[in-house]
Amino acid sequence: MISPQHPLASWFLVVSVAFFLFVYALPLFLMPLRWSRWFGWKPQEGNTDLTVYFGRCLGAVALAIILTVVRYIPDPGSQPALFDLIGLVCLGMVVVHVWGWARKAQPLSETVEIFFYAVVGVVAAYIRFGMLS
Numbered sequence: 001m002i003s004p005q006h007p008l009a010s011w012f013l014v015v016s017v018a019f020f021l022f023v024y025a026l027p028l029f030l031m032p033l034r035w036s037r038w039f040g041w042k043p044q045e046g047n048t049d050l051t052v053y054f055g056r057c058l059g060a061v062a063l064a065i066i067l068t069v070v071r072y073i074p075d076p077g078s079q080p081a082l083f084d085l086i087g088l089v090c091l092g093m094v095v096v097h098v099w100g101w102a103r104k105a106q107p108l109s110e111t112v113e114i115f116f117y118a119v120v121g122v123v124a125a126y127i128r129f130g131m132l133s
Contacts, residue, residue: 001074009076009083009127016086016120017066018044025066029059040107065089076132087132090121 002010027035030056033043043051065085072079097114100106 003073003075004078006077006127006131009131010073012123012127013069013073013076013082018064021066025059025062027059028055029063032056076127080128080132083124083132086124087121087128090117090124092124093117094121096106098132118126 002014006073009094013059024035027038033048033051035055059115069082069086072082076082094117097110097117101111101114
């Protein structure tokens with residue numbers, strides 16, 4: 001399962017896939033409002049159908065990315081574009097979270113994620129451009 005040619009890249013994918021699957025993708029897909037409470041959000045009272053819909057959509061997108069990435073854990077060198085995708089997703093998430101922080105519109109847990117996404121994005125870029133090129 002772990003690539004002998006690119007073990008760091010394979011392990012990076014294994015760890016990041018497992019983490020994102022259980023902390024973000026599945027909870028967002030299956031129970032977005034409960035997930036939001038875990039992260040310190042206070043969902044508004046009333047009709048939450050749109051919130052649940054968008055949470056499940058994001059969870060479904062995350063699941064699709066994860067399932068695609070899992071296929072290439074044994075041979076990450078064959079699909080360096082996966083690391084581009086991970087880096088771009090992380091860049092987008094840093095922008096979203098910095099915006100939320102600047103507007104004071106998110107709980108502390110979301111602000112802490114800025115550092116997390118930045119680190120994951122930098123590691124993905126290092127693997128992509130430093131090890132797989």
